[in-house]
Amino acid sequence: MSGYPEYLVIKRQRCGVCEGTGYVMHPLWKEMCDELVTPLSDEMARQWFREKGCDVPPPEEVECEVCNGRGYIEFKVPLTEALRELGVWNEC
Numbered sequence: 001m002s003g004y005p006e007y008l009v010i011k012r013q014r015c016g017v018c019e020g021t022g023y024v025m026h027p028l029w030k031e032m033c034d035e036l037v038t039p040l041s042d043e044m045a046r047q048w049f050r051e052k053g054c055d056v057p058p059p060e061e062v063e064c065e066v067c068n069g070r071g072y073i074e075f076k077v078p079l080t081e082a083l084r085e086l087g088v089w090n091e092c
Helices: 027-035 042-051 079-086
Strands: 008-014 023-025 061-063 072-078
Touching: 008 079, 023 027, 027 042, 072 079
Parallel strands: none
Antiparallel strands: 008 072, 023 061
C-alpha cells in the first residue's frame, strides 16, 4: 500500500445460497425429501427423524449459515472498484 489513504466502501450482495430469504431448508428435511418419492404420514415422518437421531422433528427451515439469516452478504471493496462497477470512474 502506498502512502495514500485507502478508501473502502461496503458492497452488499444478495445471498446466492438462500436467494435473499435468509432461510434454507433444514439439512435433514432436505435429505428426507430427496430420499422419498411419496409423502410420509406424520407418524412415519417422526419415525424417520427418530432414526436420524432426532426425538422431535427439527424446524423445516433454518437460518442460512452463509449470510447468518440476513439475506445478503457484505464485502469491503476499494472505492475506485465500486465507482468503476457503477460506471462513473474512467481512468485516464
